[in-house]
Amino acid sequence: YGGTLTYAYRLFAKNTDPSIEGGWAGFQLSGVNEQLVQGDWGLPRDEFGFTGNYVPTSTFRGNLAESWEQPDDRTFIVKIKPGIHWHDKAPMNGRELTAEDVAWAYRRHSGLLDWKPEYTETLFGLPWESIEATDKYTVVFKLTELRLSMVRAILAESTALVLPREVIEQHGDYTDWRNVVGTGPFMLTQHVENVSMTRTRNPNYHGFDEKYPDNRLPYVDEVKGLFMAEEATRLAAMRTGQIDMYHRFGATTIRKPEVLNALLATNPDLQVGTYFQRALQVSGMNIRKPPFDDIRVRQAMQMALDRDAINDSYYGGFAQRNPSGYFGNASGPVYTPFDEWPKQLQDEYSYNPEKAEQLLDEAGYPRGADGVRFEVTYDHRDLIDLGYVEIAAGYWKEIGVEVEINIHDTGSWVPRRVNGLYDMTTGDQAWDQAFSKLFGWYSNLVEGRENHLVEYLGGVPDPTLIRLYHAFNAATDESQQIRIAKEFDLYALSQHFQVFGFKAPKYQLAQPWVKGWNGESFLQDQGDVQVFARLWLDRDLKAEMGF
Structure with a gap:
């Protein structure tokens, strides 16, 4: 026990209220406020490794929840574990967590209070009848009609953290980190913007190590994040032992094999974990206006890319070879491998510059005297790898499309997306996550709420996708949902809302004196620091190595 586990980070949320800031709030709240369940750390890693971006329900173990059951298709009952206490900080002052705390937090997330959340996922779109505490430790969730997504949303939604009612009623929201109070293994005790963030051990934490059940968590006294915006600074800190972890939690994974190899050349004892999250080498197109309102133009932009050549030259062959749909290869039965796509769709996602040029001619965009068809x-988004976009722009130039790249921070990038103020933009695809989550995002578009996530699916209502969205929600068994989700995915691909690039690996690192780590990324959405709580430091080894 003891010591300070340090990691580098380059992102933090604007505020700590997940119903305003969404999952980004987890950068501050992870390990502080908790969810009902999380992945079972005690599982053998050959059974499930916790190295990706998706934790299946089959791995869930109670955290705040002691047990749960579904007595009928519209009711879900959660038993809260007795003896869990809020942090000893005003106004909660270490009192016991109750079912009413959980019920109130979920009513807030689901829009059942007078205040409506600004950021919403599946919980908000469910047809709620009630969320009530029926005794000190029992919460009953009831819907007015069947929704198969109910269970996953209640147990695993990224924003479904149990927040303290007294704090929110006193201050009006949960945006100020100084007011944060949770039940987790750590207390958020310091945050200096663009400098550091400190979590301090909760001495009264309710959790024990699943691998070593006699050991109360957490092992370390502190988890300290050091803000390092530049990769060179982070690499130097890892080389010199200034930081212990180079982890996805700080949005600081290494993305290029050559960078990893250079670091291992000087520090060969570093522990390495490979992490596939989703395809961020994707380019969105604004289908509201020319030239991308013509599907032939969108098809041409995809056919212009020689993905095999880019993979070999830029990613060293380590990126996934074949294109993916919106559901990634770790999404279970809704994932459709490329070789099972319809032949026409396979052709549309294959390198064919001659066909790309033909499509642009047919769409009414001939080459001008200077060889340029149009400029966009x-x-x-500055967080995403720029090198790939520059390479792609070179391929688009070869078919007569000039692309001017403008770099935006997240603060300016998101509103430009939401308001359609772009020609092309950073996209996102091949998500390894519960398939219901995509439909939760799409509900924003169906119901007319502004949310940049729907831009990944064109940003404007599509009659076929809306029909499939309603069919998905009306499905009465999971097999129907799977069939509809696969149809939704293949249809969205056929519309070419985005140019698919790559799902490339990311690399996480730990110093050799960090013990208990086997490449794990998280135990649940917002559960990264729950991993840190289960790690310990061999400080003698660190000293022996001269750090």
């Missing part, structure tokens, strides 16, 4: 701007 590209809103590049």
Whole structure:
């Protein structure tokens, strides 16, 4: 026990209220406020490794919840574990967590209070009848009609953290980190913007190590994040032992094999974990206006890319070879491998510059005297790899499309997406997550709420996708949902809302003196620091190695 586990981070949320800031709030709240369940750390890693972006329900173990059951298709009952206490900080002052705390938090997330959340996922769109505490430790969730997504949303939604009612009623929201109070293994005790963030051990935490059941968690006294915006700074800190972890939690994974190899050349004892999250080498197109309102233009942009050549030259062959749909290869039965796509769709996602040029001619965009067909701007999100976009722009230039890349921070990038103020933009695809989550996002578009996530699916209502959305919600068994989700995915692919690039690996690192880590990324959405709570430091080894 003891010591400070340090990691580098380059992102933090604007505020700590998940119903305003969404999952980004987890950068501050992870390990502080908790969810009902999380993945079972005690599972053998050959059974499930916790190295991706998706934790299946089959791995869930109670955290705040002691047990749960579904007595009928519209009711879900959760028993809260007795003896869990809030942090000893005003106004909660270490009192016991109750079912009413959980019920109130879920009513807030689900829009059942007078205040409506600004950020919503599946919980908000469910047809709620009630969320009530029926005794001190029992919460009963009831819907007015069947929704198969109910269970996953209640147990696993990224924003479904149990927040303290007294704090929110006193301050009006949960946006100020200084007011944060949770039940987790750590207390958020310090945050200096663009400098550091400190979590301090909760001495009264209710959790024990699933692998070593006699050991109360957490092992370390502190988890300290050091803000390091530049990769060179983070790499130097890892080389010199200034930080212990180079982890996805701080949005600081290494993305290029050559960078990893250079680091291992100087520090060969580093522990390495490979992490596939989703395809961020994807380019969205604004289908509201020319030229991308013509599907032939969108098809041409995809056919212009020689993905095999880019993979070999830029990613060292380590990126996934074949294109993916919106559901990634770790999404279970809704994933459709490329070789099972319809032949026409396979052709549309294959390198064919001659066909790309033909499609642009047919769409009414011939080459001008200078060889240029049209010019567009590209809103590049600064967090995402710029090198790939520059390479793609070179391929698009070969078919007569000039792309001017403009770099935006997240603060300016998101509203430009929401308001359709772009020609092309950073996209996202091949998500390894519960398939109901995509439909939760799409509910924003169906119900007319602004949310940049729907831009991944065109940003404007599509009659076929809306029909499938309603069919998915009306499904009465999971096999129907799977069939509809696969149809939704293949249809969205056929519309070419985005140009698919790559799902490339990311690399996480730990110093050799960090013990208990086997490449795990998280135990649940917002559960990264729950991993840190289960790690310990061999400080003698660190000293022996001269750090």
